[in-house]
Amino acid sequence: MSFNPKLTQKLAWGFIWAAGIITVLVLLFIIGYVLTKGMPAISREFLFTEPQGGLSGEGGISSCIVSTLWLIATTMVILTPLGIGAAIYLAEYAPDNRFTHLIRYSVELLAGVPSIVFGLFGFAVFVLALHFSYSILAGALTLVCLLLPFLMRSTEEAMKAVPQSQREAALALGATKWQTITHVSLPSALPGIITGVILCIGGVVAESACLYVTMGGSSGMPTSFLSGGRTLAVHVFYLAMETNALDKALATGTVLIILILIINFITRRLSLRFQAKLRGET
């Protein structure tokens, strides 16, 4: 090709600037649009009344907030010990053999499976076979399956980042393996592990497909984790598809974006702490 290098440089630069600016503008526009249209509809009344249903989508989002909180609590109570425990096993105990490779491979594989396929599984197993019916519990157990590969990977990575020399020092001082894990590996890896846990909470907040088919979407106030429910994200879907209340959908979307912003802020601070800790600055 005998293009003039200077001309190509100019053309390419034009494209790159355009791509960068278009991408950032499109994304900022979406967030800005939802926030500016949704913010005015958020009031104390909107946050503290239940959705009334109907085509006009009267009412607020109080039961959706409560459902989301119930779901976060139920999911994390099961997911956190299971995911971290399994990751400790993989990072510290698992021998380097075929079975361990198989576990790692299945974790990798499931990390890419679409959410709705987990929903299908959760619907058949938790809703129907185990008779939890449409409930927060069924949704939470489905989310545990969905988020388990992610939490295992992030926890294992955080533990692998702890230098081997620190473990050897503890073992050389006569600590047992478990003492080494609880007093050396886990404390060093903690900010990284917590970052993973908080990202999972973000996942619970943002998820909709697998909850749409396992929680039933009733808009009433849940009384326990056996009630059906509707999270904020699923509520946005119902409002958009079944009512004319697009302003309320945008307001609910605004609440979601604010939650994600808070979660993002916390994880950013934590991962900075983690990097500083690994460099030995604290």
Place this chain on the structure above:
Amino acid sequence: MSRYFIDRISRHIVSIFGIIAFLILVLIFIFILKESLPALQGIGIGDILFGSKWYPSHEAFGILTMLAGSVVATLLALVISVPLALGCAVFLAEVAPPRVRQITRPAVELLVGIPSVVYGLVGMIILCPLIARLSGTGSGSSVLAAAVVLAIMALPTISSISEDSLHAVPAQYREGALALGATRWQTIHHVLLPSARRGITAAIVLGTGRAIGETMAMVMVIGNSPIFPTNIFAPARTLTGNIAVEIASATGMHESVLFVTGLVLFILVMLINSIGLIAYRRQAS
């Protein structure tokens, strides 16, 4: 209790957790396979995959239209998204002034976490009416709307991972090329992009897998009619949307076919990952 006793007990407990986690993952696969069996045996995989008629009430269970809907929407999304995302990655990694990068990088990362229903909602409110006006017919719920929404959702993922891999290229490569008199674009085109292509491949594979698995945002903007996506201004239906819309009311053979749909999605994602892996290996050698 002696610390040696605790050590032994703890070892067993975490081993059990590891095995439970593995069993759950295996169980999901086995269960979906098991639930698919009645349809696979009763109707046959050929009739399901290549049947173009979907009338569950009349025992017509062909998912070809939805398979085409998923694939066309995803491919169209990639055509829009990949050039923009790579341009944006190069912009952020090589071209943008540091101050601009400090603002845009966290913004792009934040967007990965925004719930998909929010993208779907904005697509419904802004994009669909726009497409309806452009095409002059229908409500605007269409393959094109789905593709644009998917493209926007994939942008932050593809862009931020590609940017990371561009950053990982050793500075000597860049300096060497520039010292030989290459322009900055020549350096990017002939040195940086080829060195970072493994990461870029991984980014595109991840973005594609996400796009094909996206459900609720698709249900919101694609119109959900099980017809062939021959016209991008007309509605269609995706495999994911088919499961979400119908599973609650499905029984018997209908339900089993929906599990086959899930299995097909599972295999599609695995296929995309293996294509990515092959590309990755070929580039390595």
